Amino acid sequence: MKKDIDVDPAIDEKIKQLSQAHHMRIPWHDFMTADNVTTARRASLGERALIVGRIGLMLLACGTGAWRVRDSMNVVARKLGMTCSADIGLTSLEYTCMDDNHSYTQSLSLPGTSVNTTRLTELEKFIRLFDKRGEKMTIGEIHKKLTHIANTRGLYSPIKVGLAAALACAAFIFLLGGGPVEMVCCFVGAFFGNFVRRELIDRHITLLACIAVAIAVAGVAYSASLALLRLTLHVNAMHEAGYIGAMLFIIPGFPFITSGLDMSKLDMKSGLERLAYSLLVIVVATMAGWFVAMCLHLNPRNFEALGLTPLVLCLLRVVMSFCGVFGFSMMFNSTLKLATIAGLIGAVANTLRLELVDLVHMPSGAAAFIGALVAGLLASLVRTKVGYPRIALTVPSIVIMVPGLYMYRAMYNMGLTSVSIGAYWTVQAMLIVFALPLGLITARILTDDKWRHNG
Incomplete structure (x- = not known):
C-alpha cells in the first residue's frame, strides 16, 4: 500500500501547539x-x-x-x-x-x-x-x-473594579446635580454593573454583549435599591432620575480622547477607528439603557435642588471630582499613586469647569475646553516630576467631563421620536466632546516640543 507522504508526526505535533x-x-x-x-x-x-x-x-x-x-x-x-x-x-x-x-x-x-x-x-x-x-x-x-x-496581571479583582466604578459613578451623579439618595443607588447599580462587565470580559465574552448586559444589570440594581429605600425610608419616587448615573462607568473615555489627539496629528486611520469604536459603545449602551428604562418605567427627569450654598457646593465639587477621577483611574488599572495624582488634577480642572459655568455663565463647551487645557498643563508639569505617561494622567482627569447624561438624554428622546429635544441634547454633547480633546491638544502644543512640530 502506498505510504501517505502528507503524514508527518513532527508537523502534526507542531499544529497541535498552535493557538486555537x-x-x-x-x-x-x-x-x-x-x-x-x-x-x-x-x-x-x-x-x-x-x-x-x-x-x-x-x-x-x-x-x-x-x-x-x-x-x-x-x-x-x-x-x-x-x-x-x-x-x-x-x-x-x-x-x-x-x-x-x-x-x-x-x-x-x-x-x-x-x-x-x-x-x-x-x-x-x-x-x-x-x-x-x-x-x-x-x-x-x-x-x-x-x-x-x-504577563503582568491586573492590579484589581472584579470586586475592586466594581467598587471603583461605584465610587466614580456616585461622585459623577452628584456633579450632575443628584443628591444622597441618587448617590447611594448609583453606587449599588454601578458596582453590580461593572462587576458583571469585568466577569464577562475575563470570560472573553464579545464586546456588545458585555456592554448590554452590564448596563441592564446596573439599571435593574439601581431600581431595586431605590425600591428598597422607598420601602424602608419612604424616599420620594422622583429620585429614579439618577439611574443614568449608574450606567456612566461604560463611557469610552480613552478612545474618545485619543481619537481627537490622533486626528490632530493626521493619524486619520487610528483616529476615525477610535471614534467609530466610541460611538458604537455609546449607541449600544444608550440603547440598552433606554430599553431598561422602558421596562422599568424610568424617566430621565431633572434632579431636585440640593439647596447648598455656593461655597459648600464648590468644596463638595472638589471632593467629588477627586473621587470620580480616582475611581475611573482605578478602572483603567492605575496604581493607587497614579490614581491619586490623576484625582488631584481632575479635582482642580473639573471644579474650575463647573464653577465657570455657574458663576461666569460660560457656555459648557468653552468651560470644557478650559478644564481640559488646565488638566493637560498640570499633567505635563507632573510628568516632568514623577515620569508617569501624560495620557495616563489626562484622560482619567477629563473622563468625568464627558457628557454621558447628555448623550443618554439625546438617545432617550430620539427613541420617543422627540427629535427636536434629542437634537438639542446631541448638540450640547457634541460641543463638549469636541472641546475636551482640543483642550488637551492645546496643552500638548504648549508643553511638548516633539508634539508641536510635524515630521
Whole structure:
C-alpha cells in the first residue's frame, strides 16, 4: 500500500501547539534564532523588526494613541539601526523596517482594545531604558523583559473594579446635580454593573454583549435599591432620575480622547477607528439603557435642588471630582499613586469647569475646553516630576467631563421620536466632546516640543 507522504508526526505535533483562538496568539520566542550573547543590533533584520512590532503592539493594547505608539517604535528602530514606517489603527498595526537595501514588513492585530495604564507606564519605562542602552541588550534579554511586562496581571479583582466604578459613578451623579439618595443607588447599580462587565470580559465574552448586559444589570440594581429605600425610608419616587448615573462607568473615555489627539496629528486611520469604536459603545449602551428604562418605567427627569450654598457646593465639587477621577483611574488599572495624582488634577480642572459655568455663565463647551487645557498643563508639569505617561494622567482627569447624561438624554428622546429635544441634547454633547480633546491638544502644543512640530 502506498505510504501517505502528507503524514508527518513532527508537523502534526507542531499544529497541535498552535493557538486555537480566533485571533491567533503570536509565539514571539519561536522567531528567535540569535543567541543570548549577541547584541540585538547585530541580529538579523527580521529579528530586530519583530522587536519593534512587538513593542508597538503591546503599546497599542494599552489603549494609547497612534502618535505614542509610532514614537516608541521609532526610538527602538533607531537604536537597532533601522528606519521604521508604521500605519496604525485601533487594533491593527502594519509596519516596515528598512536596513541598507533590505526591508521587512509585517501586519499585526489585536483581538480587541482595552486600557491598562500600569502596563503603559512599565512600557514607557522600558522605552526610556532602551533609549539609553538598547544597543547593548540581547534579543533574549529584550523579549524576556517584554514577556514579563505582558504577563503582568491586573492590579484589581472584579470586586475592586466594581467598587471603583461605584465610587466614580456616585461622585459623577452628584456633579450632575443628584443628591444622597441618587448617590447611594448609583453606587449599588454601578458596582453590580461593572462587576458583571469585568466577569464577562475575563470570560472573553464579545464586546456588545458585555456592554448590554452590564448596563441592564446596573439599571435593574439601581431600581431595586431605590425600591428598597422607598420601602424602608419612604424616599420620594422622583429620585429614579439618577439611574443614568449608574450606567456612566461604560463611557469610552480613552478612545474618545485619543481619537481627537490622533486626528490632530493626521493619524486619520487610528483616529476615525477610535471614534467609530466610541460611538458604537455609546449607541449600544444608550440603547440598552433606554430599553431598561422602558421596562422599568424610568424617566430621565431633572434632579431636585440640593439647596447648598455656593461655597459648600464648590468644596463638595472638589471632593467629588477627586473621587470620580480616582475611581475611573482605578478602572483603567492605575496604581493607587497614579490614581491619586490623576484625582488631584481632575479635582482642580473639573471644579474650575463647573464653577465657570455657574458663576461666569460660560457656555459648557468653552468651560470644557478650559478644564481640559488646565488638566493637560498640570499633567505635563507632573510628568516632568514623577515620569508617569501624560495620557495616563489626562484622560482619567477629563473622563468625568464627558457628557454621558447628555448623550443618554439625546438617545432617550430620539427613541420617543422627540427629535427636536434629542437634537438639542446631541448638540450640547457634541460641543463638549469636541472641546475636551482640543483642550488637551492645546496643552500638548504648549508643553511638548516633539508634539508641536510635524515630521
